[in-house]
Amino acid sequence: MRARTEAGAGRAPAAPWLRPRGSAARSPRVPRRLVPLLFAVPFLVIIVAWVLAKSVFGVSDAALPSVGDVIRASGQLINWGILPYDVSASLYRIALGTALAIVIGVPLGLLLGTSRYSVIMFGPFLRFFRAVSGIAILPLLIVWFGFTETTIQVAILYTALIPIIFNTMTGVRMIPRGYADAIETMGGGRARLMRDVYLPGALASIVVGIRLGVGYGWRALIAAEMLVGVGGLGSMIFGALQFRALGQIVAGMILIGLLYLIVDRLILAPVEDATVRRWGVQRG
Amino acid sequence: MTATSKRVPPTRQGGRIVCAGLAHDFVNARTGESVPALGTVDLVIESGEFVTVCGPSGCGKTTLLRAIAGLITPTQGQVSCDGTVVRGPGKDRGVVFQELAILPWRTVRRNIAHGLEIQRVPRQEREKRVAYFVGLMGLSGFEDKYPHELSGGMKQRVAVARTWATNPSVILMDEPFAAVDAQTRLTLQEELLRISLLSSNSIMFITHNVDEAVFLGDRVVVMTKRPGRIKTVVPVPVPRPERTVEAMADAQFVSLTDQVLHLVREEVQ
Numbered sequence: 001m002r003a004r005t006e007a008g009a010g011r012a013p014a015a016p017w018l019r020p021r022g023s024a025a026r027s028p029r030v031p032r033r034l035v036p037l038l039f040a041v042p043f044l045v046i047i048v049a050w051v052l053a054k055s056v057f058g059v060s061d062a063a064l065p066s067v068g069d070v071i072r073a074s075g076q077l078i079n080w081g082i083l084p085y086d087v088s089a090s091l092y093r094i095a096l097g098t099a100l101a102i103v104i105g106v107p108l109g110l111l112l113g114t115s116r117y118s119v120i121m122f123g124p125f126l127r128f129f130r131a132v133s134g135i136a137i138l139p140l141l142i143v144w145f146g147f148t149e150t151t152i153q154v155a156i157l158y159t160a161l162i163p164i165i166f167n168t169m170t171g172v173r174m175i176p177r178g179y180a181d182a183i184e185t186m187g188g189g190r191a192r193l194m195r196d197v198y199l200p201g202a203l204a205s206i207v208v209g210i211r212l213g214v215g216y217g218w219r220a221l222i223a224a225e226m227l228v229g230v231g232g233l234g235s236m237i238f239g240a241l242q243f244r245a246l247g248q249i250v251a252g253m254i255l256i257g258l259l260y261l262i263v264d265r266l267i268l269a270p271v272e273d274a275t276v277r278r279w280g281v282q283r284g
Numbered sequence: 285m286t287a288t289s290k291r292v293p294p295t296r297q298g299g300r301i302v303c304a305g306l307a308h309d310f311v312n313a314r315t316g317e318s319v320p321a322l323g324t325v326d327l328v329i330e331s332g333e334f335v336t337v338c339g340p341s342g343c344g345k346t347t348l349l350r351a352i353a354g355l356i357t358p359t360q361g362q363v364s365c366d367g368t369v370v371r372g373p374g375k376d377r378g379v380v381f382q383e384l385a386i387l388p389w390r391t392v393r394r395n396i397a398h399g400l401e402i403q404r405v406p407r408q409e410r411e412k413r414v415a416y417f418v419g420l421m422g423l424s425g426f427e428d429k430y431p432h433e434l435s436g437g438m439k440q441r442v443a444v445a446r447t448w449a450t451n452p453s454v455i456l457m458d459e460p461f462a463a464v465d466a467q468t469r470l471t472l473q474e475e476l477l478r479i480s481l482l483s484s485n486s487i488m489f490i491t492h493n494v495d496e497a498v499f500l501g502d503r504v505v506v507m508t509k510r511p512g513r514i515k516t517v518v519p520v521p522v523p524r525p526e527r528t529v530e531a532m533a534d535a536q537f538v539s540l541t542d543q544v545l546h547l548v549r550e551e552v553q
Contacts, residue, residue, distance in 0.1 A: 178384040185353055186399035186450060187375030196398070200389040279389045280432025 065246040070254070073247030082236065087255065090232040094221055094263075097156030098214050105161045105213070106206060109168025110198050119173055126166045134159030134220030138227055152224040152232075159220040160213035167212070171205025172198050204276040211268055218260050233259075298332040298486035299376060299453030301352060305361030307511075308347050322347045323513035324361070327505065329454070334480055334487045334524065338497035338544060339507030339515075340551045345490045348512070349456050352488065353379050365454060375403055378452035380460045386431050386442050393418070393427040395442050399450035417445035420479065437468035441475075448479060457489040461496070470529055473499055477524055494545045499532055504544055509551040518544055 030038070047067070053059045054066050061069070077083035112118045134155045145151040179197045188196070225234025237252035308322040322344035329335050337345050351358045352365075354373040363370040365377060378399070386395045396417055400410045418424055421441040431439055440460055447455055461469045473496060480487055491497050497504045504518040520540060522531070531537060 176384045178381055179387060181353075181355055181373075182379070182381060182385045182387075183398075183402070184355070184373040185375075185377065185379040186402045186446075187373075188402045192402055196387065196390075200387070203389075275389070279430055281388050 065250055069247035070250045073245065074251040077248060077251065086231055086233050086236045087259070090221060090225065091259065093152055093156060093232065094214065094218055097153055097217050097221070098160050098210070100157050101160035101164050101213055101217070102210060105164030106168050109165040110172060110194060110202065112165065113169040113172025113202065114198060119169060122169070126162055130162045130166065134216065135223045138224055142227065147228045147230065149230060151228050152221065152230070155220045155224040156217045160217035163212035163216060164209040167205045167209025168202055171202030174205065175201035204281055207268060207272050207276065211264065214263060215260065222256060297453065298484045299366045300331045301329040301454055301486065301488070302364045303327040303352065303361065306348070306351055306358050306363060307360040308344070308351060308356065308358045320511035323508070323511040325514055327514060329486050329488055332484045332486055334489065334500060334502045335505060336489045336491060336497040336501030337505045337507060338491055338494060338548060339512055340509050340548060341492055342510050343507045343551070344510055344512030345507060346458055349458050349488065349490050353377055353456050375450060376452055377454045377456060378447040378450060380443050380447045380455065380457040382459045383463050386439060386446065388431050391428050391430055392423055392442050396445045396449055399446055403450055413449050417449050421445045421475065437464045437472060440464055440472060444476065448483070452485065454486045454488070457487065459490050459492070474529060476500065477527060481524055494541055494548060495532070498537065498541045498544055499527060506544060506547045515551065516547055
């Protein structure tokens with residue numbers, strides 16, 4: 001649009017098939033203060049649809065609780081001390097599971113990524129296990145570890161581990177070979193390559209892996225808590241089903257999504273800002 | 285390092301490189317076919333000498349440099365540095381690469397210090413040398429910038445400083461200014477000549493740019509097309525301190541450049 005007015009006001013474009021000056025094709029930057037507003041739009045739409053479903057189309061309380069029901073249920077859960085207990089149980093589990101997955105997965109991924117052979121060898125293997133989700137292995141875990149905390153922890157660890165290993169490995173493979181050459185010609189050995197090239201070079205990809213790992217792990221956690229039933233948000237919403245407490249169920253669902261967003265924004269995004277964004281090497 | 289602070293500390297004699305019967309074939313991973321990249325090369329780089337290697341694209345210049353650096357093991361022949369056979373990369377032979385060599389996650393300061401860190405140079409000495417090269421290469425004020433905040437020319441200055449900082453006895457440069465614009469390139473060439481006069485390192489400089497080869501080298505090694513062999517070695521009779529961009533217009537330089545250009549063009553046909 002701007003380009004057209006420019007061309008109209010000034011001289012004609014050199015040739016009609018040339019991209020107009022001022023590059024109308026490139027979308028302008030989104031103003032910063034607009035960003036949180038844009039984030040909120042789809043959420044507002046779904047809330048409006050929800051309210052309309054209740055008020056205009058008269059969906060029954062047995063199928064869908066009203067907004068008021070959910071707020072009331074949340075209040076009750078907080079007052080009874082159930083919500084703080086379940087939230088902290090779930091958060092503790094995801095934190096522990098992810099921390100373990102990072103401690104095990106990143107070094108393993110770095111090791112695998114440095115060899116061309118191991119990438120070929122483990123690529124399909126990791127993809128296979130990525131498809132067999134944490135939920136799919138739960139029955140087997142219950143046989144092994146019973147209805148215990150261990151079952152939940154192993155399910156999270158397994159689920160979060162795979163994308164972390166995979167992304168670390170592929171991250172290392174994408175580092176230009178020249179960096180390693182430079183270190184070697186300065187007399188650096190394998191330890192130096194790991195610390196100075198592979199780890200920072202793969203970090204953008206590692207953060208993506210951790211994001212996926214936390215996301216998948218969070219889902220596996222909710223499912224595992226439903227089945228194992230030793231507290232936590234999954235346990236809570238599954239328990240509420242017995243009393244048909246739909247308000248509690250929806251409150252739990254909202255909280256599950258909200259907590260993930262908070263973890264992602266408050267923990268992972270700042271890590272990216274401090275590293276890969278500063279170095280100008282972030283992907284995507 | 286005493287009164288002669290103009291010299292790059294600590295000074296030592298440049299290394300002597302001997303390439304004897306050096307040849308290299310690449311194996312095509314898909315077909316298993318062996319493709320000769322470098323013909324048989326016999327070349328001596330004398331201590332303290334500045335040798336430029338010039339030849340058509342794909343003639344194996346970079347292969348020759350990588351063999352001397354120890355980054356590839358040649359199919360035939362061997363390289364020795366000061367009498368020791370090269371079996372891998374070593375800190376006696378520093379390399380300045382064309383691009384993508386300084387680390388994006390290190391600031392200018394930490395990139396220049398990198399080789400010194402690897403070689404366990406004490407912190408105080410490290411800082412002193414980094415400061416020296418930051419000044420020498422005109423990088424003052426950019427010490428804490430990351431590479432993506434620098435221009436192409438600045439990045440290559442950092443790469444040069446990083447290699448010089450560890451003071452290797454031989455410095456191998458692989459088309460270091462090829463990705464830089466023409467004006468900056470001239471400046472970088474002049475700066476390189478200046479640094480080469482402050483130190484006694486032996487330098488091998490690869491380029492496909494004839495002007496650059498004649499301007500910088502004590503000798504210009506002209507290579508044949510792939511598989512590259514040495515076609516001719518052209519000595520440049522003008523001592524390095526007397527070379528300036530203006531002097532390149534002198535009849536002697538012009539005729540030398542024409543001579544080398546003619547030799548290279550014979551190979552491009």
